[in-house]
Amino acid sequence: MTNITSLSFVVLDISGDNYLSWVQDIKLHLGSKKLSDIIKAENKSTTEENFTSIIFLRHHMHEDLKSEYLEVEDPFILWENLKDRFDHQKLVYLPAAENDWANLRLQDFKSVRAYSSALFKISSRLIMCGEKVTEKRKIDKTLSTFHPNNINLAEMYRERKFTKFGDLLSTLLVAEQNHEFVIKNHQSRPTGSAPLPEVNNMSFQQNVRGKGYRSGRGQGRYHGRGRSHGHFRPYNNSSHRKWQSESQSKRKAPRGGKTENVCYRCGMNGHWTRNCHTPDHLVKLYQSSQNLTKLPYGRLKISFI
Structure with missing residues (x-):
């Protein structure tokens, strides 16, 4: 029964609403201290045990209840009085x-x-x-x-x-x-549905990445300069043509079709005379076969036989 100043459980309320649970707590705690016979009739407890028990009971009672039973010094009598008062619960x-x-x-x-x-x-x-x-x-x-x-x-x-x-x-x-x-x-995963195979899933991710996103230079459907991380640039025909030279854009003539950009230096199609890179010995053969002579400033004159 040491440390009596601290409460071992909730005190008995003046209304007696928690009387039933309070009785169970009192019985358990007195039994743990080998004082359960104190609340029984005709017990043979000592005077020291009676004082210890009455102090413990009063310590776990409401202040108004302590005042009402202030003169009671026998723990068994106090126990019976509380029982007569609140046992109707x-x-x-x-x-x-x-x-x-x-x-x-x-x-x-x-x-x-x-x-x-x-x-x-x-x-x-x-x-x-x-x-x-x-x-x-x-x-x-x-x-x-x-x-x-x-x-x-x-x-x-x-x-x-x-x-x-x-x-x-x-x-x-x-x-x-x-x-x-x-x-x-x-x-x-509802019944009847099959999980997505890992191979198909990887292919699907690669297709999505290739169609809508670029992970580096020159990959994907949409092209641009530099690297784009998680972003894509739409293909713009007008801006893309600006990066092509005039000669490269005119070389894309349909096969079998006629083009006007004929090189008068070597006689080949697809480039102009100022951009001609045909070897000189082939140029001389072509010019000799066509009876062409050079004019000043790099121009050519056709002489008809």
Whole structure:
């Protein structure tokens, strides 16, 4: 009973609303200190044990209750007085607890854990009011309140003949967890759908990258100068032509067609005389065959025979 200044649990309220739980706490703490006989009739406790127990009881009582029972020095007498005053709480709480038990259904809760928490709370209130809540009663309550769509599942659990509610509860928790895994797998990939093959996925990514994006110079459908990271530039015919020389643009004449840019130096098509790179010996052969003579300033004169 050392460190009496600190509270071991909630004090008894002046209204007595927490009397039932307070009684359980007092019994447990006195029993842990080997003083449980103090609150029994005709006990053989010593004077020191009586003083220690009365101090502990008064320390966990409301200040107004301490004042009302200030003259009581025997812990057993104080215990009996509080019992006569607040023991009627059992009659108050019992009908409400029985009503909550009757309306308790597994199908009304979103999870098994939420249902089990509510069941244990109601069971504790019934036990404090003097009612017996056996393991069989808990099991029957759970299996009889399944959703109508799961009646067959409830019958399967009945056939397993559980004797402890804890065994049934653990089975329900495992089944609920497995059901959640199945639902998540179905939502991620519905039944009948096949996953995208890795090879096709890579090809698809390469096609998208080649059509709409450039990762370096000269790649993709859209061309531009320099590197573009995550961006693309549309193909512009007018701007692209600016980078081509006039001779290169005129060389793209259709095959078999006639063009006007004929080189009078070598007689070949596709370039002008000032851009001619034909070897001199071929130029001389061509000019001698055509009877051409040079004029000043690089011009040519045709002499007809």
